[in-house]
Amino acid sequence: MTNTKEHILNVSLNLFMQKSYKEVTLKEIVDKTGMSKGAFYHYFESKEQLFVEVINFAFATVIDDSYNKFSKESLFQFYHDYIDYFINEEAPKLTVNYISLTFDALKFVPDFQRKLLKSQKAQMETWKEVIQEARDRGEINTPMKDEEIAKMFIYSIDGFGLHRVFGQINREHMKLSLLTLWDSFYEELKV
Amino acid sequence: MTNTKEHILNVSLNLFMQKSYKEVTLKEIVDKTGMSKGAFYHYFESKEQLFVEVINFAFATVIDDSYNKFSKESLFQFYHDYIDYFINEEAPKLTVNYISLTFDALKFVPDFQRKLLKSQKAQMETWKEVIQEARDRGEINTPMKDEEIAKMFIYSIDGFGLHRVFGQINREHMKLSLLTLWDSFYEELKV
DNA sequence: TCCTACAAACCGGATAGTCGGTATGTAGAT
DNA sequence: ATCTACATACCGACTATCCGGTTTGTAGGA
Missing domain, CATH: 1.10.357 (Tetracycline Repressor; domain 2)
Structure with a gap:
C-alpha cells in the first residue's frame, strides 16, 4: 500500500473517531492530510468507500x-x-x-x-x-x-x-x- | 406553550430518533410539520437550540x-x-x-x-x-x-x-x- | 512518450439561516 | 361601535456558504 493512502486512512480514522461520518468533511480530511482533493480521489472513489476502508483498517485487530x-x-x-x-x-x-x-x-x-x-x-x-x-x-x-x-x-x-x-x-x-x-x-x- | 411549538418539538423528536442531529435537515422538519421556515424561526432561534429543547422535552420524563x-x-x-x-x-x-x-x-x-x-x-x-x-x-x-x-x-x-x-x-x-x-x-x- | 501521483479550478446541489411582507388578533382611545 | 397602533403568527423567496464529487492540468520518473 502507498504511504500516502495509509496516511489518509490514519488521519481519517482520527477524524471519524472525533465526529460522526456526516460531520467529517472532505475538506477536513484534505486539509489535515495536507493533500488535495485530486490526491484523495486518486486513492478513494468516494467518502463512503474511504469510511468502509477506515473501518476495516481500524477493526481488523479489534x-x-x-x-x-x-x-x-x-x-x-x-x-x-x-x-x-x-x-x-x-x-x-x-x-x-x-x-x-x-x-x-x-x-x-x-x-x-x-x-x-x-x-x-x-x-x-x-x-x-x-x-x-x-x-x-x-x-x-x-x-x-x-x-x-x-x-x-x-x-x-x-x-x-x-x-x-x-x-x-x-x-x-x-x-x-x-x-x-x-x-x-x-x-x-x-x- | 403554543400548540405549534409543541407540534414542531414532537415532529423533530421523531426525526432525531431516526437520524443523527446532522442528518436531520431543516427542510425535513419544515416539510413534516407542514410549516414554513419563517414559522420555524419564529419559535426557535436555531437548529441547535431546537435540539436542546427537544432533548429536554424528551428526557424530562425518561x-x-x-x-x-x-x-x-x-x-x-x-x-x-x-x-x-x-x-x-x-x-x-x-x-x-x-x-x-x-x-x-x-x-x-x-x-x-x-x-x-x-x-x-x-x-x-x-x-x-x-x-x-x-x-x-x-x-x-x-x-x-x-x-x-x-x-x-x-x-x-x-x-x-x-x-x-x-x-x-x-x-x-x-x-x-x-x-x-x-x-x-x-x-x-x-x- | 507515457504513466503515476498529485494539484487546482470548478460544478451542481444542499444547507442553515435571513428578510420583506402579510394576515389575523387585540387593547385602548374616541 | 369603530378606528388606530401595535403584536403575534406565519409565509416563501433569497443568500452565502459548504458539500461531495469531477475535470483538467502538470511535474517528474520509467
Missing part, C-alpha cells in the same frame, strides 16, 4: 480473538488477564466517539454486523470453555449454568464500559472497581 | 425514577418488575439511533451528562435498598456486598441492552433470555 491469548489455566487467571487487557487496550477506546464510530460502521459497512456478532459468539465460546474447565477442575461450584455465568461476565463488562463512557473515571479506579466486582462474583461462584 | 414504582416487597419481585418495564418501555427505544441520540445530547445539551449521572446514582441506590432489605429478610444469603450485587444487575442489563442493539432479537426471546439469566443469578444469591 474484532479478532485477542482474548484467546489469555491464560486458560483457571477462570481466576482468565478474568484477571481479561481485565488487564480491557483496561489497557479496550477501555481507552471506549468513548462516546468510538461507540458512535461503531454505530456508523453498522450503518455503512456491509458485513460489519455479521463480523461483530461472530466475534461476540467466539467470545462467548471462550468464556464457556474456561468456565466449564473451571467447574470440572472443582475451581467453582455453583448451580448457575456455564452460559449464564459467561453472560454475567460478558454483559457486566459491556455495561461497565457503557457506564464508564458517561462519567469520566480514571484508569486506576476503573481497574480496581472492575476487579472488586468480578472478584466478589467469583467468590460467590466458589461457594 | 430520566426520572420510574423504577421507584417497582414492587419492593422482595428482590425477586423487584427484578421481575424491572424486566417487564425494561422489555415494554426501555427496550423498544434501545436502538442504534436512540443511543446515538443520547450521544448527540451529551455533545450539545449542557447539563445532560450531570442529569444522566444523577439518574444512574438514583438507580443504584434503589437497587441497594432492595437488596439490603432482601438480605435482612433472609431472602438472599451471599458473601457478595450489596453494592456488588447491584452492580451485577445494573451492568448486566446495560450490557444486555447493548448486545441487543447489534443482533436483532425479538421481544419474547429477549424477555426469556433476561429472565433466565437473572433467575439463575438470583438462585445463586439464595445459596
Whole structure:
C-alpha cells in the first residue's frame, strides 16, 4: 500500500473517531492530510468507500480473538488477564466517539454486523470453555449454568464500559472497581 | 406553550430518533410539520437550540425514577418488575439511533451528562435498598456486598441492552433470555 | 512518450439561516 | 361601535456558504 493512502486512512480514522461520518468533511480530511482533493480521489472513489476502508483498517485487530491469548489455566487467571487487557487496550477506546464510530460502521459497512456478532459468539465460546474447565477442575461450584455465568461476565463488562463512557473515571479506579466486582462474583461462584 | 411549538418539538423528536442531529435537515422538519421556515424561526432561534429543547422535552420524563414504582416487597419481585418495564418501555427505544441520540445530547445539551449521572446514582441506590432489605429478610444469603450485587444487575442489563442493539432479537426471546439469566443469578444469591 | 501521483479550478446541489411582507388578533382611545 | 397602533403568527423567496464529487492540468520518473 502507498504511504500516502495509509496516511489518509490514519488521519481519517482520527477524524471519524472525533465526529460522526456526516460531520467529517472532505475538506477536513484534505486539509489535515495536507493533500488535495485530486490526491484523495486518486486513492478513494468516494467518502463512503474511504469510511468502509477506515473501518476495516481500524477493526481488523479489534474484532479478532485477542482474548484467546489469555491464560486458560483457571477462570481466576482468565478474568484477571481479561481485565488487564480491557483496561489497557479496550477501555481507552471506549468513548462516546468510538461507540458512535461503531454505530456508523453498522450503518455503512456491509458485513460489519455479521463480523461483530461472530466475534461476540467466539467470545462467548471462550468464556464457556474456561468456565466449564473451571467447574470440572472443582475451581467453582455453583448451580448457575456455564452460559449464564459467561453472560454475567460478558454483559457486566459491556455495561461497565457503557457506564464508564458517561462519567469520566480514571484508569486506576476503573481497574480496581472492575476487579472488586468480578472478584466478589467469583467468590460467590466458589461457594 | 403554543400548540405549534409543541407540534414542531414532537415532529423533530421523531426525526432525531431516526437520524443523527446532522442528518436531520431543516427542510425535513419544515416539510413534516407542514410549516414554513419563517414559522420555524419564529419559535426557535436555531437548529441547535431546537435540539436542546427537544432533548429536554424528551428526557424530562425518561430520566426520572420510574423504577421507584417497582414492587419492593422482595428482590425477586423487584427484578421481575424491572424486566417487564425494561422489555415494554426501555427496550423498544434501545436502538442504534436512540443511543446515538443520547450521544448527540451529551455533545450539545449542557447539563445532560450531570442529569444522566444523577439518574444512574438514583438507580443504584434503589437497587441497594432492595437488596439490603432482601438480605435482612433472609431472602438472599451471599458473601457478595450489596453494592456488588447491584452492580451485577445494573451492568448486566446495560450490557444486555447493548448486545441487543447489534443482533436483532425479538421481544419474547429477549424477555426469556433476561429472565433466565437473572433467575439463575438470583438462585445463586439464595445459596 | 507515457504513466503515476498529485494539484487546482470548478460544478451542481444542499444547507442553515435571513428578510420583506402579510394576515389575523387585540387593547385602548374616541 | 369603530378606528388606530401595535403584536403575534406565519409565509416563501433569497443568500452565502459548504458539500461531495469531477475535470483538467502538470511535474517528474520509467
